[in-house]
Amino acid sequence: MAPWSTARRISRTRRTRPCARGLCAAPAREIRAFIGNGAERLIHRCLTGSRDADADPALHQATYRNFQRHYAACLIERTRPFPGVVETLNTLAARQILLGCVTNKPARFTAPLLAGLDLARHFAVTLSGDTLAVKKPDPAPLLEAARTCGVAATDTVMVGDSMADLSAARAAGMRIFCVSYGYSAGVDLTVHRPDVYVDRLPDILPALLRQGNAA
Numbered sequence: 001m002a003p004w005s006t007a008r009r010i011s012r013t014r015r016t017r018p019c020a021r022g023l024c025a026a027p028a029r030e031i032r033a034f035i036g037n038g039a040e041r042l043i044h045r046c047l048t049g050s051r052d053a054d055a056d057p058a059l060h061q062a063t064y065r066n067f068q069r070h071y072a073a074c075l076i077e078r079t080r081p082f083p084g085v086v087e088t089l090n091t092l093a094a095r096q097i098l099l100g101c102v103t104n105k106p107a108r109f110t111a112p113l114l115a116g117l118d119l120a121r122h123f124a125v126t127l128s129g130d131t132l133a134v135k136k137p138d139p140a141p142l143l144e145a146a147r148t149c150g151v152a153a154t155d156t157v158m159v160g161d162s163m164a165d166l167s168a169a170r171a172a173g174m175r176i177f178c179v180s181y182g183y184s185a186g187v188d189l190t191v192h193r194p195d196v197y198v199d200r201l202p203d204i205l206p207a208l209l210r211q212g213n214a215a
Contacts (some may be wrong), residue, residue, distance in 0.1 A: 023047075023063075035183040036162050037136075038104040038129050043067060051185070068106075075109060076116040082181065084202040089122040091205060100145040104129035104136055104164065124149055136164040139172035146172075157208060159201075163187050166194060177204045 026046060034045035043064045047055035054060070092099060099122050103110055107128035114120035125148045129135040132144060146156045158169035161182025166189060169176035177196040178189045190197055196207045 032183070033185055036185050037164055039067060039071070039106070040064060071109060075113055079113070079117070081117060081119065082179075082201060084200050086119075088201045088205065089119070091202075092208070093122060095209060097208075098124045098149045098151065100125040100127070100149060102127045102136065102141045102145050102158075102168075106130050137167035137171070139168050142168050142172040142174060146174075157195075159204060163189070163192070166192055177207065179204075 031042075031046060034042055034051065036042075040060075043060055044053065044055050045051055047059060047063060055063075089099065101110075101114065101119075101123045103126075105113070105128055107130055110126060110128040111120070114123070114126065120126070125145050127141045127145050132140055134140050136142070142156070142158060143153055146153050153173045156172075157175045157177055158165060158172070159177045159179070160166060160169065161179050162184050166176050166178060175195045177198070178194040179201060180189075180197065180199045196204055198204055
């Protein structure tokens with residue numbers, strides 16, 4: 001089983017302009033640096049300009065509702081799998097390796113996104129950010145995915161692109177393969193010594209397929 005982020009949103013940096021509630025839209029490059037740990041945390045970061053600060057609760061709640069409405073309306077607009085993802089999933093399926101998708105994205109968005117990109121068929125289990133009471137970097141979603149697939153955590157590989165993925169895998173006792181692209185928020189993941197680190201997803205295949213009991 002190899003859970004990982006599979007899609008990227010193709011966005012363009014737009015000129016800052018007024019938006020909802022009298023706030024201004026931040027450039028895409030700034031928003032991208034705040035992605036990770038789920039959309040609720042993303043809204044806090046965008047409203048405060050800080051990765052760790054919390055926004056005013058009422059403002060956060062209203063902004064998050066607006067975000068959800070907009071996101072649902074354009075979920076797969078300009079969204080595509082990263083290069084090599086589909087080919088890698090097909091190769092793993094052909095080898096009968098069980099795959100799971102563990103994401104911090106809410107279930108109401110996860111299912112239609114995977115379906116719209118024709119990726120859902122690859123996964124034996126999908127856990128979203130609200131499937132359990134906790135989400136990554138807590139290890140519980142990874143452990144639940146492994147349990148559902150009937151495999152031990154030690155026989156499972158997590159493939160991810162962020163510290164949330166790396167921390168969750170380590171806490172779950174799983175091997176962690178990291179890709180250099182995605183939403184690592186400027187963190188150099190190599191400092192944390194993942195088991196495998198690649199620039200292209202297909203490059204994980206030699207190491208993954210060597211693990212004879214991969215699940």
